[in-house]
Amino acid sequence: MRKIRFLNSFVIxxxxxxxxxxxxxxxxxxxxxxxxxxxxxxxxxIFGYYTQFISIAFSILTFIGLLFIKNGLGVIIKEGFFNLKxxxxxxxxxxxxxxxxxxxxxxxIVLTYSSQELILFGVxxxxxxxxxxxxxxxxxxxxxxxxxxxKQENELTI
Numbered sequence: 001m002r003k004i005r006f007l008n009s010f011v012i013x014x015x016x017x018x019x020x021x022x023x024x025x026x027x028x029x030x031x032x033x034x035x036x037x038x039x040x041x042x043x044x045x046i047f048g049y050y051t052q053f054i055s056i057a058f059s060i061l062t063f064i065g066l067l068f069i070k071n072g073l074g075v076i077i078k079e080g081f082f083n084l085k086x087x088x089x090x091x092x093x094x095x096x097x098x099x100x101x102x103x104x105x106x107x108x109i110v111l112t113y114s115s116q117e118l119i120l121f122g123v124x125x126x127x128x129x130x131x132x133x134x135x136x137x138x139x140x141x142x143x144x145x146x147x148x149x150x151k152q153e154n155e156l157t158i
Contacts, residue, residue, distance in 0.1 A: 008073040015070060018063050025056075051111070058104040062130065065096030069137065082147035091141035097134030101127050 028034045029052065047054060072089030079085065105127035112121065 004073060004076050008070065008077060011066065011070045011073060015063070015066050018066065022056075022059065022063070054107060055104075058100050058107070061096050061100035061103075065093040065100065065134070068093035068096065082144055082151045084145065084148055087141045087144035087148065090137050090144065094134045094137030094141060097130055097137060099134075101130035101134055104130065 068089045072086040072093065075083060075086040075089060105124060108124045108127055112124070
């Protein structure tokens with residue numbers, strides 16, 4: 001249980017860093033002239049200036065997935081490991097990570113193809129990692145559901 005509490009604290013820290021990162025980028029994009037130097041760069045991308053806003057949408061999906069994972073860990077701390085509430089939260093978080101990772105990977109492939117830049121291959125690695133994390137959360141949710149079912153059957157046998 002101690003490890004779960006540490007993990008929950010770690011996810012809370014990740015969420016706080018994510019919020020700071022998001023608002024920092026929002027401030028730089030809309031309230032400063034920092035992005036003016038990149039206007040020529042956006043001409044090469046398929047969606048032009050709006051390319052950065054599509055990436056923000058994927059980032060928001062990932063953030064919402066993190067919130068579901070944090071809620072799932074909170075339920076595990078309160079009710080124990082094997083319960084349907086935490087399994088549902090992890091499954092929803094995993095789905096959001098999978099959706100965000102798939103869409104972001106497709107978007108990165110399209111950007112790489114349209115801009116002919118090899119630098120974007122690093123971003124594809126991050127997108128693939130997000131897919132792996134989402135799939136892992138899906139597996140963890142399945143383990144929690146099976147554990148809950150075994151726990152209920154065990155309680156009925158006694």
